[in-house]
Amino acid sequence: MRKTGSKLAKQVRERGAEEILNDMQLLVGPPELRYIQNVAIMMFCEHPEKFFGYTYVQMTSFPKGSVENPSISEDFPNITGSVLQMIQATMERFRNLIIREKVIKVPNQMEALRIFNYPYQAIEEAVVNAFYHRDYMSFEPVTIEIEPDCINIMNFPGIDRSISEKTIAEGKRFVSRYYRNRRLGEFLKELDLSEGHSSGIPTIQEELEKNGSPRAEFFTDEDRRAMRIRIPIHLAFLEADDEVLLPDSYEKATKKSSKKKIEQYEKILKLLNDGEWHKTVEIADNLGLKDTRTKELLKELIALDKLIDNGKTKGKLYRLK
Helix, strand or coil, rough: CCCCCHHHHHHHHHHHHHHHHCCCCEEEEECCCEEECHHHHHHCCCCHHHCCCCCEEEEECCCCCCCCCCCCCEEEEEEECHHHHHHHHHHHCCCCCCCCEEEEECCCCCCEEEEECCCHHHHHHHHHHHHHHCCCCCCCCCEEEECCEEEEEECCCCCCCCCCCHHHHHCCCCCCCCCCHHHHHHHHHHCCCCCCCHHHHHHHHHHHHHHHHCCCEECCCCCCCCCEEEEECCCCHCCCCCCCCCCHHHCCCCHCCCCHHHHHHHHHHHHHHHHHEEEHHHHHHHCCHHHHHHHHHHHHHHHCCEEEEEECCCEEEEEEC
């Protein structure tokens, strides 16, 4: 309440918490048997996990990759508190430990180019989204995994069934028939952490584009039990600190890639060496990988100026550039 400048913040000591909560329409039931609404526990209780199991943030770093070398990992302390406290603490950890800036001098230009491995606003929007759309009756925390080339943010359950697989693949804007935590969204909007109107995904993509980063991708399982957003690192940060990754620097990029990834790149380039268009499923079968992982590799090769696609959302094809 202090953060939003509410007059009620000054009245808590005088009038008591119960009366203030009643004014905010956060109590239900007759005077002799009052119940506090769930959103009040989420926003004002320092230990909401006592009421909603596993309400915390679990963050893990995989310096060598969760697929390439999952045994090398670092588990950060779990982040607990009210929803606002968890969002703030999560973003503080990102700001202090994860987000980095690089300044690139541009020939014949006075101002240098300033880029980030991950733009703060895009990460914040994704974190807020995870709390906004989480099912607080589920026994799964908000999970964040830091990979060498991306950040994965997962929450439960998955994307609403009213949103088609095509819309999810496009990753532009998800318009649901209903909001799971509408009152929580109202509080987040008051705190300038959410705009509402299904603006979260467009904001993430816009901030990534402004930073020169690849677009975020969204994944869910067939039963819509979980959602994962993959935010790729800016390609310049796949290089050593004193080097800049340019669109044509495939050779430089592979110097920092794992042996396994380089082999996957080479297999794709060899398969597509015939100059013909190829489907994702065909490339995935050749590599022995799932479609989602194959799409990530293809997207990286497009960014490295090695491949092109046919520009279609459905029936996408790839060939050498």
